[in-house]
Amino acid sequence: MTLLTLHTSLSTYLVIAAFLFAIGLYGMVQRRTLIGMLISAELIMAGASVNFMAFNRFLAPNPTVGQIFTLFIMGIAAAEAAITLSIVLAVYRNYRSIDTEDVTDLHG
Amino acid sequence: MTSLFSPEGLIGLLFLVLLGITACGALIAVTAGRLIRSVAGLLLCLIGVAGLYYFLNSPFVALMQLLIYVGAVGVVIAFAVMLAEPNPEKQPSRGRNPLTGALGFLTSGVAFTGLAVLGLTTTWRRHVGPPPDGGMAAIGQSLLTTYSMVFELISIVLLVAIIGSLVLARAGREKP
Numbered sequence A: 001m002t003l004l005t006l007h008t009s010l011s012t013y014l015v016i017a018a019f020l021f022a023i024g025l026y027g028m029v030q031r032r033t034l035i036g037m038l039i040s041a042e043l044i045m046a047g048a049s050v051n052f053m054a055f056n057r058f059l060a061p062n063p064t065v066g067q068i069f070t071l072f073i074m075g076i077a078a079a080e081a082a083i084t085l086s087i088v089l090a091v092y093r094n095y096r097s098i099d100t101e102d103v104t105d106l107h108g
Numbered sequence B: 001m002t003s004l005f006s007p008e009g010l011i012g013l014l015f016l017v018l019l020g021i022t023a024c025g026a027l028i029a030v031t032a033g034r035l036i037r038s039v040a041g042l043l044l045c046l047i048g049v050a051g052l053y054y055f056l057n058s059p060f061v062a063l064m065q066l067l068i069y070v071g072a073v074g075v076v077i078a079f080a081v082m083l084a085e086p087n088p089e090k091q092p093s094r095g096r097n098p099l100t101g102a103l104g105f106l107t108s109g110v111a112f113t114g115l116a117v118l119g120l121t122t123t124w125r126r127h128v129g130p131p132p133d134g135g136m137a138a139i140g141q142s143l144l145t146t147y148s149m150v151f152e153l154i155s156i157v158l159l160v161a162i163i164g165s166l167v168l169a170r171a172g173r174e175k176p
Helices: A003-008 A010-030 A034-058 A065-095 B007-031 B035-055 B059-083 B099-121 B136-144 B148-170
Strands: none
Touching: A003 B007, A010 A034, A010 B007, A010 B035, A010 B099, A034 A065, A034 B007, A034 B035, A034 B059, A065 B059, A065 B136, A065 B148, B007 B035, B035 B059, B136 B148
């Protein structure tokens, strides 16, 4: 397996999916704004989708199940982004900030 | 050994470029200081992922990725950033444990290494025969037969999401 035939091996896709997942995890911990955390969540879901598509292409006998799962992940992600962003706007209207450290009314 | 200047070599080079776009976009999305740059990095990363889908023998999903993620979700996030841009001149770490960054890096490093090693060392049970035909006709048929229930359910989910986001974003706004 050389560098130019990487696209024919399953491991390449698994490694890039793991990279997307891990970097999304890092962003989820590191980011201090709600929108930044939403962006990290999108990265995590992209990693999961790449995994599904790779397994579908290389391992599954049914040719469409992974693609349909990925399509549904996209639909759920779009719904999730819309809901999350309207929550973010509501928080911004009430607190004048989308920083996670400012929204601490239940902090005690 | 494939030559770089054969068609296969060029395809391999294109794949390497797509891998680079995906990785760089993800890095920008997580590390950029301003939020709008991080949105741009996310869009770059998702374009790269769409290219990976194309290499995985499913142009339809690649096109949907471009339409839904890069087109719709990216624009929505960009609008939200414009409506609720955080204060850039706020002091960064107030009351924040300095260990958080290092621990997050460590955790994600462990997750990446574990998943990558697991994926590289497992012997996957290959399915024998020609690569599956993941064409649009096959996807449409299974969407309307095997997965028709899920197909209807997700339309309800999307409808509820639309109404819910309208209600949420409207609450607290005074009447004109």
